[in-house]
Amino acid sequence: MRYDEMSREDLSRELEELRKEYRRMQALELHLDMSRGKPCIEQLDLSMGLMDVLDSSSDLTCDDGTDCRNYGQLTGIDEARELIGDMMENNPNDIIIYGNSSLNVMYDTVSRAYTHGILGNTPWCKLDKVSFLCPVPGYDRHFAITEYFGIGMIPVPMTPTGPDMNMVEKLVAEDESIKGIWCVPKYSNPGGISYSDETVRRFARLKPAAKDFRIFWDNAYGMHHLYDDRQDYLIEILAECKRAGNPDLVYKFASTSKITFPGSGIAALATSPNNMADIRKQLRIQTIGHDKVNQLRHVRFFGDIHGMVEHMRKHADILRPKFEMVEKTMQEELGDLGVGTWTNPLGGYFIGFESLPGCAKEIVARCKKAGVTMTPAGATWPYGKDPKDTSIRIAPTFPTLKDLEAASRLFCLCVRIVSAEKILKEKEA
Amino acid sequence: MRYDEMSREDLSRELEELRKEYRRMQALELHLDMSRGKPCIEQLDLSMGLMDVLDSSSDLTCDDGTDCRNYGQLTGIDEARELIGDMMENNPNDIIIYGNSSLNVMYDTVSRAYTHGILGNTPWCKLDKVSFLCPVPGYDRHFAITEYFGIGMIPVPMTPTGPDMNMVEKLVAEDESIKGIWCVPKYSNPGGISYSDETVRRFARLKPAAKDFRIFWDNAYGMHHLYDDRQDYLIEILAECKRAGNPDLVYKFASTSKITFPGSGIAALATSPNNMADIRKQLRIQTIGHDKVNQLRHVRFFGDIHGMVEHMRKHADILRPKFEMVEKTMQEELGDLGVGTWTNPLGGYFIGFESLPGCAKEIVARCKKAGVTMTPAGATWPYGKDPKDTSIRIAPTFPTLKDLEAASRLFCLCVRIVSAEKILKEKEA
Numbered sequence: 001m002r003y004d005e006m007s008r009e010d011l012s013r014e015l016e017e018l019r020k021e022y023r024r025m026q027a028l029e030l031h032l033d034m035s036r037g038k039p040c041i042e043q044l045d046l047s048m049g050l051m052d053v054l055d056s057s058s059d060l061t062c063d064d065g066t067d068c069r070n071y072g073q074l075t076g077i078d079e080a081r082e083l084i085g086d087m088m089e090n091n092p093n094d095i096i097i098y099g100n101s102s103l104n105v106m107y108d109t110v111s112r113a114y115t116h117g118i119l120g121n122t123p124w125c126k127l128d129k130v131s132f133l134c135p136v137p138g139y140d141r142h143f144a145i146t147e148y149f150g151i152g153m154i155p156v157p158m159t160p161t162g163p164d165m166n167m168v169e170k171l172v173a174e175d176e177s178i179k180g181i182w183c184v185p186k187y188s189n190p191g192g193i194s195y196s197d198e199t200v201r202r203f204a205r206l207k208p209a210a211k212d213f214r215i216f217w218d219n220a221y222g223m224h225h226l227y228d229d230r231q232d233y234l235i236e237i238l239a240e241c242k243r244a245g246n247p248d249l250v251y252k253f254a255s256t257s258k259i260t261f262p263g264s265g266i267a268a269l270a271t272s273p274n275n276m277a278d279i280r281k282q283l284r285i286q287t288i289g290h291d292k293v294n295q296l297r298h299v300r301f302f303g304d305i306h307g308m309v310e311h312m313r314k315h316a317d318i319l320r321p322k323f324e325m326v327e328k329t330m331q332e333e334l335g336d337l338g339v340g341t342w343t344n345p346l347g348g349y350f351i352g353f354e355s356l357p358g359c360a361k362e363i364v365a366r367c368k369k370a371g372v373t374m375t376p377a378g379a380t381w382p383y384g385k386d387p388k389d390t391s392i393r394i395a396p397t398f399p400t401l402k403d404l405e406a407a408s409r410l411f412c413l414c415v416r417i418v419s420a421e422k423i424l425k426e427k428e429a
Numbered sequence: 430m431r432y433d434e435m436s437r438e439d440l441s442r443e444l445e446e447l448r449k450e451y452r453r454m455q456a457l458e459l460h461l462d463m464s465r466g467k468p469c470i471e472q473l474d475l476s477m478g479l480m481d482v483l484d485s486s487s488d489l490t491c492d493d494g495t496d497c498r499n500y501g502q503l504t505g506i507d508e509a510r511e512l513i514g515d516m517m518e519n520n521p522n523d524i525i526i527y528g529n530s531s532l533n534v535m536y537d538t539v540s541r542a543y544t545h546g547i548l549g550n551t552p553w554c555k556l557d558k559v560s561f562l563c564p565v566p567g568y569d570r571h572f573a574i575t576e577y578f579g580i581g582m583i584p585v586p587m588t589p590t591g592p593d594m595n596m597v598e599k600l601v602a603e604d605e606s607i608k609g610i611w612c613v614p615k616y617s618n619p620g621g622i623s624y625s626d627e628t629v630r631r632f633a634r635l636k637p638a639a640k641d642f643r644i645f646w647d648n649a650y651g652m653h654h655l656y657d658d659r660q661d662y663l664i665e666i667l668a669e670c671k672r673a674g675n676p677d678l679v680y681k682f683a684s685t686s687k688i689t690f691p692g693s694g695i696a697a698l699a700t701s702p703n704n705m706a707d708i709r710k711q712l713r714i715q716t717i718g719h720d721k722v723n724q725l726r727h728v729r730f731f732g733d734i735h736g737m738v739e740h741m742r743k744h745a746d747i748l749r750p751k752f753e754m755v756e757k758t759m760q761e762e763l764g765d766l767g768v769g770t771w772t773n774p775l776g777g778y779f780i781g782f783e784s785l786p787g788c789a790k791e792i793v794a795r796c797k798k799a800g801v802t803m804t805p806a807g808a809t810w811p812y813g814k815d816p817k818d819t820s821i822r823i824a825p826t827f828p829t830l831k832d833l834e835a836a837s838r839l840f841c842l843c844v845r846i847v848s849a850e851k852i853l854k855e856k857e858a
Binding site for chain 1: 473478483487496529532540574578690716718
């Protein structure tokens with residue numbers, strides 16, 4: 001029965017029971033963490049073979065004769081561009097292999113636009129106003145980059161098919177100060193939502209007022225399916241932009257951080273030849289080249305894209321029960337109470353939870369007091385400010401299944417308590 | 430006998446002989462390269478053990494419990510900060526371990542000052558004029574960074590003890606637009622010069638007009654001695670600045686690029702706690718962390734600084750005969766002709782050659798026509814413009830000893846031809 005349909009008396013009694021249960025759980029002195037999108041130890045163990053593929057007897061020479069141990073190959077070795085090309089569904093020629101962090105590539109991309117402009121347009125540092133569209137809820141580290149550069153952030157609501165495209169189209173067409181939009185198009189952070197075909201098609205057909213408007217397409221979870229038989233497919237954005245006559249509209253980012261080792265993977269950017277030429281002007285000033293030995297290590301470890309797909313099935317086998325456990329717990333504990341909604345993603349690293357208005361902060365605080373750390377409420381909004389205070393990001397990957405069960409139960413309990421308190425207050429007002 | 434003391438007739442005859450010899454050497458169809466500061470294959474082979482220190486049975490956990498395979502440790506693992514601290518002669522707490530390229534760290538340091546300013550000072554992008562002092566001859570990739578950011582470059586002559594400090598002191602004290610100076614303080618690129626104690630002391634005591642003036646101290650060759658018994662020692666600049674009451678004056682850079690593998694080593698920055706706090710504000714926006722597995726790999730490979738020193742002796746054993754071969758050839762071929770001067774460095778990657786005025790470009794062009802590639806003349810000056818056209822960088826590390834002998838002989842021959850032509854022309858004028 002929905003809490004808001006319960007009588008004051010019944011809801012009061014319920015709340016009393018919940019509080020008892022909360023005290024009981026507090027006494028367990030839990031120390032659990034559902035805050036970070038980190039792979040768990042079993043996932044990391046899947047890639048230990050990376051440490052074996054190269055040894056001192058290995059030939060570290062590429063097919064084209066490049067000695068991976070020495071300087072050179074600014075945009076990456078051919079073998080890595082091919083593998084990552086298959087991973088990103090892009091032509092290897094449209095790919096630059098970077099260092100270990102796609103976040104760093106995104107930072108660098110914003111920074112370059114800020115200092116030097118895009119394709120001959122005015123550097124953003126010379127403009128009075130620069131803004132980005134920020135689909136919300138979204139990824140806090142994206143928003144942190146734009147905030148760091150003093151770029152205004154305009155929230156755009158997410159829908160089950162992606163950002164509200166009516167709003168996106170209208171805003172970019174009207175406002176020349178809007179220079180970009182942050183997108184996690186597949187298994188989004190935090191909702192696990194994948195953009196629909198229509199959304200991608202409309203993105204590729206945007207008519208921005210700003211010539212230097214770019215879509216920052218962070219396809220972080222392109223390979224991260226939870227199921228073999230149910231997978232989201234995304235229209236490849238570079239190709240769609242090209243077909244739509246908008247070839248230069250997108251910077252696309254990806255990495256192997258959550259495929260092999262976070263921090264020791266390889267990151268990449270895919271974009272049009274025009275954008276690529278623009279970026280190379282900077283890249284050759286910035287570095288002589290990225291870590292080719294690590295590129296070769298990844299290529300030899302996976303062999304080819306099929307090897308990577310098989311590897312991702314092993315990740316899925318570890319993660320699937322965790323997602324299902326959290327979803328099952330929420331269904332059991334919150335299913336018919338009308339105290340929140342959540343997503344049931346088919347991949348990615350997160351589940352998005354929407355509480356009743358004004359409850360998210362309090363729920364997270366209550367979790368904390370009973371030993372369960374959640375991502376701070378508000379983190380999914382620009383400046384950390386969620387105006388309705390409803391969005392909570394659940395990260396089920398890192399804890400063990402056992403810990404996750406305890407943490408999910410506690411989370412649901414906190415949702416119930418805070419929601420009941422709110423509804424009761426409203427009934428009494 | 431000096432060419433300028435020879436009679437016209439004698440010099441003409443000499444020139445004729447030289448030209449015959451040049452044609453003979455052209456017929457050999459050499460394809461040699463003395464242009465790039467790249468380690469040779471034998472040097473790369475020294476570090477193949479790096480590929481063995483970690484395998485799938487290795488525990489990739491740090492002493493403090495950090496799993497190197499996962500996210501975290503923004504400024505590097507403790508073990509790596511200690512090793513690189515010993516390498517850089519700095520407190521591990523004053524060190525940030527970055528990715529694979531110190532050039533990238535330098536770019537990033539200039540870029541951050543440009544976009545966000547240093548310690549609360551106006552971002553350089555908001556200033557009408559920003560300048561750097563550039564000791565010449567110097568490193569072209571340094572100059573390329575400042576040029577890319579539109580930063581004015583003021584050449585300062587190098588002397589056998591470092592940059593002309595009278596000029597440096599005067600300029601930085603007078604001109605608030607001067608925000609930095611590029612330094613390669615030990616076994617400099619290209620001259621192989623090490624700054625004297627007095628030079629370092631005077632650097633630490635600079636009184637710049639600009640509060641955000643910084644010394645960009647690229648100690649790329651700190652470990653790169655050619656001899657066991659004859660080594661240059663440098664006063665450690667951070668400590669000296671602290672003693673002089675100027676603790677925030679320096680950003681110091683280093684990497685293992687020429688110790689293990691270029692492109693697959695680790696780079697680092699050392700600086701004061703104030704500067705460090707300033708940089709961390711950016712770093713935590715820019716990345717979640719650099720490649721910790723590679724940091725651990727380096728730590729396990731070297732063990733400690735003594736292991737690194739022993740490793741560098743092996744590099745020296747390979748490089749010493751190469752430097753000595755070039756120097757011996759120049760001594761034999763050019764010794765008493767008065768057609769140029771060169772350095773005999775005790776370490777580093779380069780030998781600096783100064784031709785007669787107006788001859789460097791022509792010498793390099795002549796080498797090229799006979800199959801020997803040199804660093805482009807002028808590259809050692811800002812904007813690639815060497816006003817007197819005298820500076821040539823010789824890079825003896827990459828070719829085999831045999832190739833190097835042929836290349837040096839040809840180089841000397843070209844120096845003699847171009848110099849004789851010039852002197853003869855002057856005699857005829």
